[in-house]
Amino acid sequence: MFDLYIANKNYSSWSLRPWVLMRALDIPFTEHVEPFAGGLGASRDAFRSFSPTGLVPCLVDGDTVVWDSLAIVEYAAEHWPAVWPEGKSARAWSRSACAEMHSGFNALRDDCSMNCGVRVELTAISAALQADIERLNELWEQGLNTFGGPFLAGDRFTGVDAFYAPVVFRAQTFSLPLSQPAQAYVDHMLALPALQEWYQAALQEPWREAMHEEDTVKCGRLIEDHR
Structure with missing residues (x-):
């Protein structure tokens, strides 16, 4: 094991x-x-x-x-x-999307730090963050439309969904301005038992780390804390 x-x-x-x-x-x-x-x-x-x-x-x-x-x-x-979809094209797309997430979306990471238990109202969206959000919408819609959804590479959860799971929580925390298909994907992911298990455990954690808390609100204001 x-x-x-x-x-x-x-x-x-x-x-x-x-x-x-x-x-x-x-x-x-x-x-x-x-x-x-x-x-x-x-x-x-x-x-x-x-x-x-x-x-x-x-x-x-x-x-x-x-x-x-x-x-x-x-x-x-x-x-x-x-872990990967069965089809060759879906696997290639999934690996490319994972690599893009792994090395890119820097403004999204920097401006919208993952903090599952809170809700933040963004007071400013930089040009770089807006570009990341637009690319996210484009990428997710491409996967959903090409492979039929409701997951990014088809009808079941695979590695590419795991790689974008942190973005799903960021979308919830910051109410990111997503397209309708992208938001539907977020809602579908948030309902998964595995993500619900992680989320509920996150809410129960006693730890607070100052740097992460400060990063969470550097582009917005805290409006809810569910922890």
């Missing part, structure tokens, strides 16, 4: 990706939650006890250690082919 090391569910978008993938696909694993110790980089020394980079997520499979969310998803796919 896999051992998956993650950080706070309320904040850790990178941790969510492999966690929700394995939970949604019934891939067995043991969860290890290691809370962030403070600001950026403050947890690295402690996290190096299980992760060679001092970052989360990290998956341990016996003597094999896999770090980085994209590597973990690909490793899981070697054991469970259902």
